Amino acid sequence: MARTAGVDEAGRGPLAGPVVAAAVILPDGEFAGLADSKTLSESARRRLAGEIRIRAVAWALAVVSPGDIDRLNILQATMLGMQQAVARLAPQPGLVLVDGNRCPALVLPARAIVGGDASEPAISAASILAKVARDQLMVTLDEVHPGYGFAQHKGYPTAAHRAALERLGPCIAHRQSFAPVRRAMAARTALTGDRTLR
Known part of the structure; x- marks a missing residue:
């Protein structure tokens, strides 16, 4: 059976740091606690991110640097990150659900869902992974700068x-x-x- 992947990003609005995209294929069955990462506490996000990494059929991240954001613009950098995250999934999904109102250029069937990070569990999972990964990168950048x-x-x-x-x-x-x-x-x-x- 073809699997469905959820895709989301974190970091469109900041003045510093990368944008991080995540793609997740969840296992069949219930995955409790998933929600839009912005509505969860930091501790809940970190706990769920650990569970997602363990239980997901596949998950992948892509990081697009500030330099690439400046070169491409933030929208195109976000689309690039999503493309890269989906490309790194193994196995590849049969359908990609993307949070928002547009999809990146993919070789796979894809559908954009406004508010998908709150309504589609796979997108919620991607939202959580992207947010946790980006927050960790920003803590590292705090030490460097x-x-x-x-x-x-x-x-x-x-x-x-x-x-x-x-x-x-x-x-x-x-x-x-x-x-x-x-x-x-x-x-x-x-x-x-x-x-x-x-």
């Missing part, structure tokens, strides 16, 4: 993050094509004449 608070806000444009951007200027983990980062870079260059990223 201290002072920005990446471990706390995960690169999203919080007041604390914006203040750190103004104080420190952007680092190489920031998405230079995003307007707040461009403004911070311009302000730093105007003050110091230095365009080097930390």
Whole structure:
């Protein structure tokens, strides 16, 4: 029987860090606790991510760097990540369900579902894996680039993050094509004449 994969991403809105896509084929039967990752606590997401990795028929992740986001734009970077995650599934699914209103270019049949991360268990599972993986990457980036608070806000444009951007200027983990980062870079260059990223 052809399997169905769910696909979702995490990290479209942040000013820093990668976008992470996940694809998951769930086993037949009930998988309790799955929901849109944004509605779950961090501890619940981490617990469920561990269960998904163990119980899934297949799962895969793809990470698209800030540099590729700047080169492609965030929408195309997200589509690329989804393509890569699906391509890494073994076995390959017969149908791909994608959260949102558009599908990446795939060789497999695919359907976009608005709100699918809340209504389709396989998409919920992908949402959880992508969110947990991205959060872990941002904690690592916090160690590499201290002072920005990446471990706390995960690169999203919080007041604390914006203040750190103004104080420190952007680092190489920031998405230079995003307007707040461009403004911070311009302000730093105007003050110091230095365009080097930390």
